[in-house]
Amino acid sequence: MYRYDEFDHALVRERVEEFSDQVARRASGALTEDEFKPLRLMNGVYLQLHAYMLRVAIPYGTVNSRQMRQLAHIARAYDKGYGHFTTRTNIQYNWPALTDLPAILSDLADVEMHAIQTSGNCIRNTTTDVFAGAADDEIEDPRPWCEIIRQWSTIHPEFSFLPRKFKIAVIGAEKDRAAIRTHDVGLQIVKGEDGGTAFRVFVGGGQGRLPHIGQEIASAVPAADLLAYLTAILRAWNLLGRRDNIHKARIKILVASVGLEAFREEVDKHYATLRHEDLRIPEKEAERIKAYFAPPPFEDLPKASAPFDRALLADPDFARFARNNVRRHRKAGYASVVVSLKPLGGVPGDITADQMDAVADLAERYAFDELRAAYEQNLVLPHVKLDDVPTLWRALREAGLATANADLATDVIACPGLDYCSLANARSIPVAQALSKRLADMDYQERLGPVRINMSGCINACGHHHVGHIGVLGVDRKGEEYYQITVGGSPDEQAALGDIVGKSLPADEVAPAIQRTLDRYLEIRAEGERFIDTVRRVGPDPFRDAIYETLDAANA
Amino acid sequence: MKIVTANRLSDGRVIYAGVGSQPVEGIDQASVLDETTAEIVLAEVAGRPDIFVNPYLVEVQGHVPSGRDRLKERIRSAGPTVGHSVAGGVG
Numbered sequence: 234m235y236r237y238d239e240f241d242h243a244l245v246r247e248r249v250e251e252f253s254d255q256v257a258r259r260a261s262g263a264l265t266e267d268e269f270k271p272l273r274l275m276n277g278v279y280l281q282l283h284a285y286m287l288r289v290a291i292p293y294g295t296v297n298s299r300q301m302r303q304l305a306h307i308a309r310a311y312d313k314g315y316g317h318f319t320t321r322t323n324i325q326y327n328w329p330a331l332t333d334l335p336a337i338l339s340d341l342a343d344v345e346m347h348a349i350q351t352s353g354n355c356i357r358n359t360t361t362d363v364f365a366g367a368a369d370d371e372i373e374d375p376r377p378w379c380e381i382i383r384q385w386s387t388i389h390p391e392f393s394f395l396p397r398k399f400k401i402a403v404i405g406a407e408k409d410r411a412a413i414r415t416h417d418v419g420l421q422i423v424k425g426e427d428g429g430t431a432f433r434v435f436v437g438g439g440q441g442r443l444p445h446i447g448q449e450i451a452s453a454v455p456a457a458d459l460l461a462y463l464t465a466i467l468r469a470w471n472l473l474g475r476r477d478n479i480h481k482a483r484i485k486i487l488v489a490s491v492g493l494e495a496f497r498e499e500v501d502k503h504y505a506t507l508r509h510e511d512l513r514i515p516e517k518e519a520e521r522i523k524a525y526f527a528p529p530p531f532e533d534l535p536k537a538s539a540p541f542d543r544a545l546l547a548d549p550d551f552a553r554f555a556r557n558n559v560r561r562h563r564k565a566g567y568a569s570v571v572v573s574l575k576p577l578g579g580v581p582g583d584i585t586a587d588q589m590d591a592v593a594d595l596a597e598r599y600a601f602d603e604l605r606a607a608y609e610q611n612l613v614l615p616h617v618k619l620d621d622v623p624t625l626w627r628a629l630r631e632a633g634l635a636t637a638n639a640d641l642a643t644d645v646i647a648c649p650g651l652d653y654c655s656l657a658n659a660r661s662i663p664v665a666q667a668l669s670k671r672l673a674d675m676d677y678q679e680r681l682g683p684v685r686i687n688m689s690g691c692i693n694a695c696g697h698h699h700v701g702h703i704g705v706l707g708v709d710r711k712g713e714e715y716y717q718i719t720v721g722g723s724p725d726e727q728a729a730l731g732d733i734v735g736k737s738l739p740a741d742e743v744a745p746a747i748q749r750t751l752d753r754y755l756e757i758r759a760e761g762e763r764f765i766d767t768v769r770r771v772g773p774d775p776f777r778d779a780i781y782e783t784l785d786a787a788n789a
Numbered sequence: 790m791k792i793v794t795a796n797r798l799s800d801g802r803v804i805y806a807g808v809g810s811q812p813v814e815g816i817d818q819a820s821v822l823d824e825t826t827a828e829i830v831l832a833e834v835a836g837r838p839d840i841f842v843n844p845y846l847v848e849v850q851g852h853v854p855s856g857r858d859r860l861k862e863r864i865r866s867a868g869p870t871v872g873h874s875v876a877g878g879v880g
Contacts, residue, residue, distance in 0.1 A: 284802055317874075651861060
């Protein structure tokens with residue numbers, strides 16, 4: 234993985250020093266909250282319901298064991314012993330004191346981490362395919378390009394005061410495992426006409442109050458011109474985007490209002506100049522960055538593994554874990570392992586300090602010292618020898634991290650909601666927990682197959698409810714929590730926004746309604762159809778009927 | 790009736806204006822005030838930004854939040870309704 238050079242080290246240390254001084258001035262009263270707020274937001278610090286919240290960047294979701302142990306240390310020393318992984322593959326601490334922030338940021342800098350640009354109107358953490366460098370369908374590893382984007386976008390003077398936040402995701406395969414079309418800019422690595430690396434570019438995606446699916450603005454931007462093209466997009470938006478209305482400031486609103494063609498013309502105008510300037514990425518530099526992401530020293534192994542196959546036969550619990558949480562790998566004899574942070578009735582995305590240490594040890598021992606954070610709020614050990622998977626599974630089980638539900642109905646994506654967040658209108662976590670308990674039967678979940686259920690506690694959509702196969706949005710109705718259900722959303726290469734099925738439901742009705750939806754799917758699915766396939770074939774009506782059937786009966 | 794609440798500058802924790810407008814952590818220790826007095830206390834604590842960050846008024850019945858934001862204020866006063874993710878499960 235990437236290691237800081239002297240410039241990275243200096244930049245991060247200088248920022249720690251600068252922010253420490255700002256915190257000291259705030260604590261002494263020399264800065265007012267209004268003066269301090271934009272400064273803290275530049276460093277990932279929010280003031281939430283109960284305390285300050287610190288969001289730490291995990292660039293493109295990659296961490297090593299040393300970094301994970303430091304995250305555990307921070308959770309223990311400065312928080313309540315846990316952290317929360319987000320849908321931007323960052324980690325949030327819910328309880329740090331203002332006066333501890335300088336020490337936390339210094340501890341992070343010790344392991345090449347920071348909280349820069351995890352909030353505010355700037356380019357946020359670039360995300361990618363959690364199986365990057367491991368997936369067997371990848372054209373090229375997207376992580377070096379994420380790193381190049383990170384370097385370009387960090388404290389970029391032109392893009393430090395954008396109309397709103399800006400999110401980029403990059404994938405290296407046709408299969409979209411990073412939800413790129415829900416991003417301000419989504420990049421898909423393709424082969425250009427000359428056979429070299431190029432980028433298919435989507436623009437204007439986004440969730441929140443006015444959701445949009447990104448549209449293709451360019452089919453193959455040559456790799457060397459990537460930064461010129463991104464600069465052209467951001468410059469066009471920075472100049473034309475609205476700053477008078479926070480709800481209409483994202484690039485998606487600009488693209489939708491002027492139309493894709495007109496926006497493309499604007500971008501092309503800037504690109505025509507920019508591509509001949511200093512923004513071309515020298516091949517040598519791209520190669521230097523790529524070297525950091527060279528594959529680990531894989532052994533040449535047979536495709537099948539006797540210990541793995543024996544464990545499959547010997548232990549049904551392991552077999553279930555292998556079916557649901559183990560993914561194919563590009564290298565024979567290896568697999569990627571999903572570590573679910575969705576235990577039965579747990580808080581989606583939460584992980585204790587002890588679990589962080591445990592998973593760090595396992596990454597070091599079994600996965601070439603590498604861990605990934607997935608936007609689904611899980612972790613992944615990307616490169617594990619099949620021979621080692623049974624032992625790894627036993628260790629995960631001991632740490633409470635072996636829930637075999639990856640991509641199943643209880644692998645719910647949920648924002649912190651009104652239990653923590655000052656923006657939320659309703660709670661997300663208890664609704665996710667109720668659903669998790671209701672659908673706990675693993676046989677039932679496996680019969681259902683992959684279903685993505687997403688919950689957000691407000692319209693800002695941190696829980697990505699618009700693109701959940703089933704989405705749940707918390708709303709406030711005269712001080713009471715209600716939940717609006719959508720069906721048919723999809724975050725992948727067939728990205729779509731879900732349809733709102735009807736009036737919102739009280740909290741205790743949500744889990745039963747979702748179960749009825751899933752039961753209806755089991756009744757009407759065709760052979761081999763996943764939940765989302767059935768929704769696409771038959772539309773939302775049968776599911777609407779299922780959701781409201783008992784309510785209608787009660788009201789009849 | 791109203792109480793005055795804010796977050797504490799040093800650690801962001803929820804605080805209320807208690808006796809003598811002193812910061813207190815428990816909602817049951819908050820001074821329950823009529824509209825006019827509440828405005829006076831709000832102005833008073835707003836003048837102490839070294840302790841009270843973003844102070845505002847909360848409608849209450851007794852010491853229980855009762856206005857439009859009652860759920861949010863109850864969660865603020867009692868902590869996350871889902872407890873904390875600590876070793877051994879959600880506590």
